[in-house]
Amino acid sequence: MGTQLVMYEEEFTKINAVCDRLTKDANAKVVFLVDKNGQLISSAGQTQNIDTTSLASLTAGNVAAMGGLAKLIGENEFPNQFHEGAKDSLYMTIVGSRVVLVVIFDNRTSLGLVRLRIKKASDELTKIFESLVKKTDAPGAGSPFAEISDDDIDNLFSE
Amino acid sequence: MSFINYSSREINCKIVYYGPGLCGKTTNLQYIYNKTAAETKGKLISLSTETDRTLFFDFLPLSLGEIRGFKTRFHLYTVPGQVFYDASRKLILKGVDGVVFVADSQIERMEANMESLENLRINLAEQGYDLNKIPYVLQYNKRDLPNAVSMEEMRKAINARNIPEYQAVAPTGVGVFDTLKAVAKLVLTELKKGG
Numbered sequence: 247m248g249t250q251l252v253m254y255e256e257e258f259t260k261i262n263a264v265c266d267r268l269t270k271d272a273n274a275k276v277v278f279l280v281d282k283n284g285q286l287i288s289s290a291g292q293t294q295n296i297d298t299t300s301l302a303s304l305t306a307g308n309v310a311a312m313g314g315l316a317k318l319i320g321e322n323e324f325p326n327q328f329h330e331g332a333k334d335s336l337y338m339t340i341v342g343s344r345v346v347l348v349v350i351f352d353n354r355t356s357l358g359l360v361r362l363r364i365k366k367a368s369d370e371l372t373k374i375f376e377s378l379v380k381k382t383d384a385p386g387a388g389s390p391f392a393e394i395s396d397d398d399i400d401n402l403f404s405e
Numbered sequence: 406m407s408f409i410n411y412s413s414r415e416i417n418c419k420i421v422y423y424g425p426g427l428c429g430k431t432t433n434l435q436y437i438y439n440k441t442a443a444e445t446k447g448k449l450i451s452l453s454t455e456t457d458r459t460l461f462f463d464f465l466p467l468s469l470g471e472i473r474g475f476k477t478r479f480h481l482y483t484v485p486g487q488v489f490y491d492a493s494r495k496l497i498l499k500g501v502d503g504v505v506f507v508a509d510s511q512i513e514r515m516e517a518n519m520e521s522l523e524n525l526r527i528n529l530a531e532q533g534y535d536l537n538k539i540p541y542v543l544q545y546n547k548r549d550l551p552n553a554v555s556m557e558e559m560r561k562a563i564n565a566r567n568i569p570e571y572q573a574v575a576p577t578g579v580g581v582f583d584t585l586k587a588v589a590k591l592v593l594t595e596l597k598k599g600g
């Protein structure tokens with residue numbers, strides 16, 4: 247059972263910056279960062295016409311299924327996946343065993359460049375997530391929801 | 406595992422509808438989808454076979470509103486019920502915050518209910534979760550059918566621990582939102598405890 251994922255301002259800003267830069271450096275259309283449980287963490291690029299919530303959930307489902315397949319054949323996981331479409335292609339990389347970096351790109355760039363840039367971004371993200379985990383586990387981090395009342399919860403369902 | 410983002414002030418939780426094949430899990434999500442305002446829901450995704458049976462999962466993201474300035478989002482998932490999809494069920498339970506067990510009230514499905522509940526317990530344990538400790542509610546679905554067994558018998562079969570239970574007729578929505586609210590509340594209460 248993994249620890250709860252908590253995101254703070256400082257790391258969030260850094261993560262968004264990495265995704266932004268990756269989009270530009272790789273000449274990609276869109277970059278997503280998704281938690282393995284299916285929650286979207288960050289996105290960059292031309293996200294306007296993409297249903298990001300669905301994308302996050304299906305990415306997690308796909309990575310989980312491929313992970314299950316990997317174990318069946320004696321591998322720990324498949325850290326990278328590439329899917330080639332007629333126009334757009336998709337590259338997924340598991341980062342620090344807990345999040346998935348997804349890059350969508352077309353023929354304005356190349357698979358080689360995309361892979362190269364992903365490698366660098368992935369190293370940076372691994373470091374950021376390590377510090378995030380330390381922060382979350384630090385004594386006194388506590389639950390941010392400790393102060394919410396039963397009334398607060400009831401009010402959500404009042405209508 | 407819930408995901409709390411202090412920066413965008415969002416909290417995301419994962420709820421899984423579990424139960425034997427054809428007990429009404431997908432119907433629960435379809436009803437919720439049809440009855441919620443467009444701005445509070447995302448797309449309902451169904452990864453199903455040609456005959457409409459759930460192949461991998463159904464997925465529905467819902468926004469419930471704000472608590473102390475945090476947007477609360479719930480991601481609802483269903484599992485495929487048939488016995489041979491056990492590998493998929495395990496995957497979907499990863500990172501779960503709350504479980505709804507949907508039971509089929511028909512007498513001929515009682516054994517399937519019990520088997521599925523046991524399967525849930527085992528699959529959760531494999532992920533390090535204890536069904537006795539996580540947010541968990543029961544829904545007795547298909548109460549409209551003439552071959553539905555009595556509530557007393559249902560309880561005896563699958564609710565020895567007397568956890569929160571709801572009677573439902575999913576296609577018409579009876580009990581559907583009561584069940585969802587109950588589990589969502591348990592999940593938020595758990596977060597409050599710092600779970």
Ligand SMILES: Nc1nc2c(ncn2[C@@H]2O[C@H](COP(=O)(O)OP(=O)(O)O)[C@@H](O)[C@H]2O)c(=O)[nH]1
Nearest residue numbers: 426427428429430431432546547573574575576
């Ligand atoms: N009569 C009746 N039929 C139901 C009820 N809930 C679901 N069904 C029907 O049972 C069938 C299986 O439902 P589905 O939601 O696909 O089951 P799932 O396998 O658990 O996802 C469908 O034909 C539903 O219309 C109920 O409460 N009463």
Ligand SMILES: [Mg+2]
Nearest residue numbers: 430431458459
């Ligand atoms: Mg189904």
